[in-house]
Amino acid sequence: MATTTLDLRAALDEVARDVDSRLAILLADPGDPRTSLYAAMRHAAIGGGKRLRPLLVFATARLFDVDRTCTGWVATALEAIHVYSLIHDDLPAMDDDDMRRGKPTVHKAFDEATAILAGDCLHALAFEILASPSTHPDPFVRSELILDLARASGPSGMAGGQMMDLEAERQVFDLPTVTRLQQMKTGALICAAVEAGAILGRVAPEGRTHLRGYAHDLGLAFQIADDLLDAEGEEAIAGKRLRKDKEAGKATFLSLLGVERAREQCRMLVNQAIEHLRDYGPEADLLRAIAAYVVERDR
Template structure:
């Protein structure tokens, strides 16, 4: 591992630890203003669904994108935690028998296995709601305008035109194989939309210009494509122990991916091109963009 890679992974781990601490502090049995009670089984299921390790890549992108433009680190940490709640809710629901029917997530039993289907549904619902609570809360030191923009942008990335819509397309793909254009759309919604939000959120937190927001959107879209392509490659080549979840399920279900359509060699070449495209977007910033460039390389080359 190169010195740059080791430094990057240490930075990623430190960020993940900060996010974990932030989320653990939010998900206590202490009620907030206007809350009546926090039922223990539901709280436990939520904690199981979100406090389960992981790279916390999406919050990392929020924090690094905000730092790139000089945004407040603590506000970025809280927005990153909110985004992780949305991401975790999606995993809790995706793992349900009615969706992907998975028993394992990050090497641990999925929420519906550990706590039952009803609690898993409620835990997902509550994590999604909590995300917007975190953004709007007075502890998040941003202006009302910034909070409104973050709420709207995250809602659009999460809902029918983003992640949830992408999951609907993914379910439909099990019975009717999509063509390449449809796969690109599905993946941009299911996976790419939250990664795009993570990068744009940093610019919002920093009060950046419209041009800077557009730049970070483009960067986020590019690395979002890389993330899903790398994920599809891992589904083909990695084992369940390495991944901490079942692998090979897309192929088993006959679900089309760009890797299955174009092949492994094409996917690896395309990944390298996407890393170059991300670097080209940030080239005007020189060394200031080193961490974001390293992030793109990490996404493309990760092994789990």
Template sequence: MTKDDQMAFETILVEHAAAIEAQLRQILDGRALAGEIARPERLMAAMRHGVLNGGKRLRPFLVMESAALFSADGEAAWRVATALECMHCYSLIHDDLPAMDDDDLRRGQPTVHKAFDEATAILAGDALLTLAFDILADEATVLPPDRKVALMLALSRAAGVGGMVGGQMLDLEAERNRPDEAGIIRLQAMKTGALIRFACEAGAIVAGAPAQDRERLAEFGSAIGLAFQLADDLLDLTANASQMGKATGKDAAAGKATLVALHGATWARSQLQGLVDQAHALLEPYGERAALLKEAAKFVAVRSN
């Protein structure tokens, strides 16, 4: 990816991020919805702090672009993308807690438990997790019932005990018992990769695409999910806190098992190129329609924060 290509792609990503931010602001309105009794202001403020704080919004972008491959309904895709970002932000709020990764900064701002308190941060994460499924189920997400059910099932599996949450458990266990290479790959595929895989598959689900397309997009998501984590581990080793908007060097200081720690930075960069090539090959059947998703795969591998 040339510098000009990267800048052009980042401009598109920023435009998508602004659109999803507008959706999130609307969703996080303080007015109670039908069936709700009240929305406590402190809880809503903590949720907004954890969500409306910038970020690349890569996962919503992947939902939108995977949906665009099949000319899916754009409004429905935006709703699914918003639900996924609520799920992702919940995971970040909980991941930052003292009992987990214990981070004071996220995207250059105090983490939710620092800006508010631990109990409020836990509840804000809980509320965002629940809100993700509220968005998918709401009648405003105009999709056939079978597609809604498929989305909720796929997101549950990606986010739950066999996906992101299970991966976080494996990550905590890895601090005591260092996993081998296969264990690291499984951990990362669950903790980081599962939601990225869902993001790519979700567009095909929204569109009602055939099973083979769902699987191809899911495989694409798996490839870039692994690339995302590999690049993240490289950045933790080489970048500084101002670049990343959070503390760096923590993995090495904690003796965490990562593929970069196991094989070194040179090996990791070679692997990243291989994963980008794999991702591109999976998108070949879609021709020029997949151009932005191909750029996303490159961006994941070369990003600087």
């Protein structure tokens, strides 16, 4: 377990360096009146975050010996979508957060208008990356990656889940509705990251069942762990404000299940996620380590 943790830390660091270097190229100061727009994007996207979604792209693509440059750009697109969603979710009209990844949020470090536009730009950039022939030479693969990401981030995925999350402050949801909300809000993009690795590996949709099962269970486990962290974590380590769900009186896995059953459910989902990988050999050890990390993480 100690070795795996070490490997995972090394893998996370490597992916962070890889994605950061690509973002630094894309988001270089244009030297014109858009300077603060680009600075805002760099502030939000470079040098922070767990980089879980890009790592999932790499860890899945590794199963199929995919070219690392292709994988790097696709991982960067996934992270760009994730960062855009964080910028918009942090806005005063949404979750109204001041800190993110241990730094002031974009609308605090810059202003609201710049934050809205920086999010919009990262959103468009993700699709520009995926549609570029230099990312992948096969237009069929590019088109499949884009469909995967657009569905996962739109009204039936991440943004739709965020809307349900806003509604959760106005009405009390039951467990199936909370599960669906979280599957959309966080799970869909985690699934899209794994799916992107499989698309890059040219796995046909019918061959992706086990990987989808892994991603689905991982996404839910991740969200329960997030709820536990929100209730029990330390703000200094998490790098963001905690105890928000309770303040807002929102129904969460935690409020519906209680701490003990939530923790148990999280462990069960992680084991189930790992079990989906039984047909893979040591090449899937990184995916297994990611699942194990989810229950243990402190941020």
